[in-house]
Amino acid sequence: MTKTSIESDFHTLAVAGVQGLQPYLPGKPIDELERELGISNILKLASNENPLGPSSNALRALQDPLQTLALYPDGNGFALKQKLAAILAIQREQITLGNGSNDVLDLLARSFLTTGRNAVFSEHAFAVYPIVTQAVGATAKVATAHPTGHNMPYGHDLEAMLALIDSNTRLVFIANPNNPTGTWLTADELERFMERVPQDVIVVVDEAYFEYVDEPEYPNTMLWIEHYPNLVVTRTFSKIYGLAGLRVGYAVSSIEVADLLNRVRQPFNVNTLALAAASAAIEDEDQVFVSAKVNQEGLQQWMQACEQYAWPYIPSVGNFICVDVGGDAQPVYDALLQQGIIVRPVANYKLPNHLRITIGTETQNTRCIATLKQVLKELR
Numbered sequence: 540m541t542k543t544s545i546e547s548d549f550h551t552l553a554v555a556g557v558q559g560l561q562p563y564l565p566g567k568p569i570d571e572l573e574r575e576l577g578i579s580n581i582l583k584l585a586s587n588e589n590p591l592g593p594s595s596n597a598l599r600a601l602q603d604p605l606q607t608l609a610l611y612p613d614g615n616g617f618a619l620k621q622k623l624a625a626i627l628a629i630q631r632e633q634i635t636l637g638n639g640s641n642d643v644l645d646l647l648a649r650s651f652l653t654t655g656r657n658a659v660f661s662e663h664a665f666a667v668y669p670i671v672t673q674a675v676g677a678t679a680k681v682a683t684a685h686p687t688g689h690n691m692p693y694g695h696d697l698e699a700m701l702a703l704i705d706s707n708t709r710l711v712f713i714a715n716p717n718n719p720t721g722t723w724l725t726a727d728e729l730e731r732f733m734e735r736v737p738q739d740v741i742v743v744v745d746e747a748y749f750e751y752v753d754e755p756e757y758p759n760t761m762l763w764i765e766h767y768p769n770l771v772v773t774r775t776f777s778k779i780y781g782l783a784g785l786r787v788g789y790a791v792s793s794i795e796v797a798d799l800l801n802r803v804r805q806p807f808n809v810n811t812l813a814l815a816a817a818s819a820a821i822e823d824e825d826q827v828f829v830s831a832k833v834n835q836e837g838l839q840q841w842m843q844a845c846e847q848y849a850w851p852y853i854p855s856v857g858n859f860i861c862v863d864v865g866g867d868a869q870p871v872y873d874a875l876l877q878q879g880i881i882v883r884p885v886a887n888y889k890l891p892n893h894l895r896i897t898i899g900t901e902t903q904n905t906r907c908i909a910t911l912k913q914v915l916k917e918l919r
């Protein structure tokens with residue numbers, strides 16, 4: 540047998556859902572572009588990472604656990620859960636820790652989905668939802684992102700999502716705010732949805748950017764779990780807390796759902812360093828406050844630039860903004876790479892004319908805006 544025929548045999552051996560999977564496309568790593576171009580001073584605004592980095596308390600908290608790396612981590616994450624429970628005013632038993640919140644999304648799919656069942660989510664929603672759904676053989680029911688609600692035309696259409704729910708639906712994924720669009724749902728909109736969704740459908744509200752949102756109508760859904768036991772809220776230390784490299788996130792749910800997720804979870808899915816850093820980070824309110832402030836200013840800077848240069852954009856409440864570059868975004872992305880700037884093409888989200896750009900520091904934003912202006916002048 541030739542090598543290629545063995546490979547194609549393996550393909551047919553995989554379960555059907557895996558055969559059809561589109562791999563997740565991560566932002567291009569800085570090292571990779573450095574190797575390709577032989578330049579330094581690369582600016583990565585591609586993965587919604589915090590340009591200010593983590594809390595210095597979190598970095599200090601990494602020192603002591605270095606002495607214990609021969610030992611397995613605390614598989615129950617006792618200390619971190621204790622702090623989260625106190626700060627979020629929930630019970631420790633409601634928490635499921637994950638190797639990033641993507642891990643928790645995967646646990647939800649593995650716990651509630653299988654062949655013959657389906658998950659409902661929106662067009663342009665976070666790419667991990669279709670991956671975790673398909674990987675377990677379940678069907679993705681994708682609602683067209685359409686003009687109800689205040690954030691048309693790219694935001695979730697909760698009416699359309701409700702209409703897709705059937706007796707085989709077990710999960711609904713809602714990103715609030717959504718990545719890559721930056722669109723969001725108000726407390727009113729989400730509450731009306733929760734009132735109407737069948738109680739045997741688990742609603743996952745993915746709040747990866749919760750701490751960045753500065754809108755009076757934005758809900759604190761965690762307070763609703765007592766009233767809606769089918770609600771699961773996920774958050775992460777990868778975004779505002781600046782700990783993406785350590786991989787730690789969590790779900791808060793009813794105790795019953797958390798018990799199920801924790802059965803499926805690998806026993807040591809969150810490592811010792813991640814647990815230590817997250818425990819320190821959650822207590823550093825200043826780091827969160829400053830990061831949110833710098834992001835608000837950066838969003839303003841970007842929106843002003845978009846207005847000034849007549850670049851259409853999707854209004855965002857996250858730490859990123861989708862800019863319409865007036866045609867196929869791929870050549871614009873490539874030209875920015877040549878200038879040492881990594882952003883994110885979003886054609887895989889059915890947004891072929893947009894680039895998603897992470898909000899950086901003022902200096903970083905200035906460089907990215909100037910370079911984009913120059914690149915668009917050359918290409919358009």
Ligand SMILES: *Cc1c(COP(=O)(O)O)cnc(C)c1O
Pocket residue numbers: 587638639640641642665714717718745747774775776777778783786787788
């Ligand atoms: C970044 C992101 C996550 C979190 O990913 P981690 O696995 O926690 O790093 C979850 N949901 C959305 C919508 C995101 O953009």
